[in-house]
Amino acid sequence: MKLELLKLVLSIKVIVGIILSLPVISVIGSEGEDPVAGGEDPEENCYNLRTRPGLCLHICLLEFDPEDVNKTLEQRHSSSVEMEKMQSTFERLGCFVKSVRNPTDEEALEFLQEGKKFCEELKPSFLVLIISTHGQESTSIRNAKEHPSGVAASRREREHQLFFHNGKTLQTREIVKRFEPPSCKSLADKPRLFFIQACRSIFDDENHENFDRGVMIQLQSSATREKPVEVPRQKHERLQDTADAKVRISEPSEQEQNERVQEVLKWSEEELETKRQILQYIKWLSESNVAKEENPDGRKKLSDALTKKRFSQPKRNKILAASEGYEQDIFDHFFNAIVSEPAPCGNDTLIMFASAPGKEAYNRAKQGGWLITNLEAQIKETMDQNPERVDLLAELTNVSHRMAYEFETETNRQEDRGHKSVPCLYHRFCKDFIVWPEEMKRVKELCEKDDKWMDFFKMKP
Template identity: 25%
Template sequence: MDADKDTYQFHPERTHQGLALVIANFTEGEDRRGGADSDLKYMKKTFKRLGFKVDCHKNVTKSDLVSLLNGCSQHMLTSYDCFVFAISSHGMEFVQKDKMGNSVQQHVIKMFDGEYIYTKDILDYFTDRKCKALKNKPKLFFIQACRIPETKSTHDQYDAGVGFDSGISTHNKKGGQDQRTTRDKTDFGGSSGGTETDSDEESDVSDTDVEEDESSLSDSDIEPTAKGQGAGGNGDSNSHSAADENENASGVTADLEDDIDPAKRRRLYPLESGGSGDDIDPARGRKIYPPAPLEFTLVPCHNDMLIMFASPQGHYAFRNKTDGSYMLQLLYKCVEKYYANGGLAQNQTNFLDVLRDVTTQMSEMKFMGSKEYTIVPCIVHKLRKDVIFTQGKSMGSTKFTFKLSEIISTLGMSFFTWSNKN
């Protein structure tokens, strides 16, 4: 096998594997996502371990994101051999009609100013035509956000298990009332129209293998966005807010700002109470009646791209309200497992095998307490070659290689001391 033909090639003199743009939304504010700060730490440490230059941001508005994507795709990637985009936020799927009248779901991500951006539009910035600097180079996208359709975000469908893999609700009832757990939450958004009441204490994430002490994230590492204020950019004309999509196939409109279904006078999902457990991140949904027909989700995957969603189409993405999102936690742990101190030096692991380990471990986990649902990440890719992260000649100053040389030096000194004594 010719390694040069079957593996993406990285410049031997590189100082970084590539550039990683990392975003965690709703670390504060009305739609705060408990554990989002931990998500940011996990993402940063994951890609630093892999040797990426990591550009961290939190609470990014739509216009800010457009500016960041424009800057990356047009100017910042000329000297990099790989690109990573990772975001942790609220999400959902909008339903649209195509030219043939079929229902098509478009995945969207909610930004900190309440605006939505289509995932397909994010991917479109990095096609071969629009980002020539990354042509024939791997582009990896990690999306921690729910994929539940807005038409299925009601209390009734939530209780019926819609949006969970098993489709069966097994939660217990006592005294005629549901006993809900607060251990799990999802990434669909606006859990109860107010702030979450979970603990502010973050999980203890080891930082022994990254370049600097990351027990806290400094302003130089993370660029927060002014609330509701963009940093420039014209946005994308195809992206819009959920408020613009209030008409169903039958022309029936619904405006349920108070989260009450007027027909049944019952409160709509989400109803999760506060607590220090797990969470989901659905963006605030609206009742559309009658239910939409069978739909499919359109997420275009372009050349040399990989997209990893935290959940399959039509399902919730789970997050622990203290420790952060499960997919991002496991991604960090698997990267730590495969690329331990000095692990890049002689590495021959295809990165797809690392991601498969993540999905395997998530498939063995249960969420939402007594409901015991299983959600497995979904990976879509058009990678033509193996992605093998190795050690560039100019990457010796990074801490994961420094620790290896430190160990070798210590062993050598110990041998010298032992030789003198004998």
């Protein structure tokens, strides 16, 4: 009996040893099953990026030919360089990359729709969308609400817009929403990254300053501070930076001048109507026994708002006199613009703009946009030093540092020199975004044998 039991134990040990010695084979399921059971990443609190490649879409604008002959958009420098940099960067991070150059707004929407379709079919482990173009923030009035005074209160919001080849725009928020669940179910609980190389300038406020002058700070001595990595350039070559913003360079046409006259007449009508509404609102405040409050700051804000609305000085003075004690209430009700999120940042979403709200982003000749240039340089530097592991959130912080400390505008115009631009990062990641490049490379090689993944490269640009 003891001999038989000993033989049984030895047999079990042999079987276990054979099983443990078998090679591990990873297979990408045709219906989107993950090769790792349960889809859990070995590192705690990390997105599972080891099992399937990511998809990267890049919309890049260099040339503009607006349908509106009165609209002029400057050409962007080095768009081809941007495409090469982003393709190289995100291929190394485990993505299949597809780019489109100079699309119209409709062509861009078709490209995004095709990309979304491939997301649903291929179920990538993450999505990256990069857009390089001109941009702006404009004010829209929405959600007019009824009010006891009889004067509706409107919500004024800043909305970020992106320009396309034909001069038409798309809202950044609408582009991002296309890939948010439930609109794109396959990306639920998966990271979605959006990089926007475009200005966030404000052109409908003549008193707004669209550039960032920066501040003087004390840096470490050169002996202790690491030397920044510079992009090689030819001797005596001068850097040229331009803004990724809508710029008018043509003289106004006769049609524009006529439209200007009509606009002035419209201002006069709006001035009278706004004055009537403000006086009606003041009357309601008084009859409702709303307490008056001395508020110099509110008075200044109301005065500035009336000035921006082009009220004549006599009318402005009359309104300010009637508004005494109610200035903040009136400003909040009629003029207070709410700077809303430029795009909906849902769960598992990251959005990185090349500049802060209301500020210009810059594009450098022969190098491309500042955000694109520094993103590529930072990832390359990290992977050259430590190719085993990339913590993307940490790298994006370093990208911001590079732009803040190592870049400022260099142009032929003295007044445009020395401006700064620092990226603005929004995210609602609930896990770390860690990439293991060598493992992602092996996963991509497996997928390259699958016709469904290869169809992604046949997608019409």
